[in-house]
Amino acid sequence: MTQEKNPVISPVKPLDRRSFIKWLAIGWTAFAAVVAGYGSLLLRYLFPNVLFEPRQSFRAGYPDEYETGKVSERFKDKYGAWIVRDPGKIYALSTVCTHLGCTPNWLESDAKFKCPCHGSGFYKTGINFEGPAPRPLERFKIMLDDEGQIVIDKTKKFQQEKGEWSDPESYIAV
Ligand code: FES
Known part of the structure; x- marks a missing residue:
């Protein structure tokens, strides 16, 4: 009886402290960019580019x-x-x-x-x-x-x- 070999699964390396902080910074930067993008869209919506002329x-x-x-x-x-x-x-x-x-x-x-x-x-x-x-x-x-x-x-x-x-x-x- 032949024994089948199990496929080698590479073990997941746990994040060290430095990597964790790096990924956390990237995540926050991306989040802040998205929030800023939506924020500027919201401002454009609230204050559209219109010319306010005196009443006719x-x-x-x-x-x-x-x-x-x-x-x-x-x-x-x-x-x-x-x-x-x-x-x-x-x-x-x-x-x-x-x-x-x-x-x-x-x-x-x-x-x-x-x-x-x-x-x-x-x-x-x-x-x-x-x-x-x-x-x-x-x-x-x-x-x-x-x-x-x-x-x-x-x-x-x-x-x-x-x-x-x-x-x-x-x-x-x-
Ligand atoms: S704009 Fe030319 S005289 Fe008034």
Whole structure:
């Protein structure tokens, strides 16, 4: 009777202390990398890459708050609009120069808007009269809400050269 040999099984060597610490460090590093990866994904989800633009529609107070013959700069910085009260009407002008898009300054003493970039000038009405700007400033839709407050809607614009300033949505009669 022949005796079969058992296959040789190499004995598992127990981890020594140094190896154990090395593997533990590798494990923790991998774990930390995974956590950091998911963490950054979570942050991207919570704070997406979106551009926060100012609201396109806003309330601008009551008509009585605007003096006749004056340009109000109250909403210039926040909403990019001047509010002008002339005898009989209130309108909202865009602060974007029609040349290349800079923001003009209202010069009260000269009664004009002057663009600092290339010198275009606009009357209080928004009509261009000097410099390279090819057309007047645009006006925004303006209306009164149920409480009588002025509401400006920047999604709708009116251009003088297209005859749109006679549109009743481009001004409030006062
Ligand atoms: S951008 Fe205003 S004059 Fe050029």
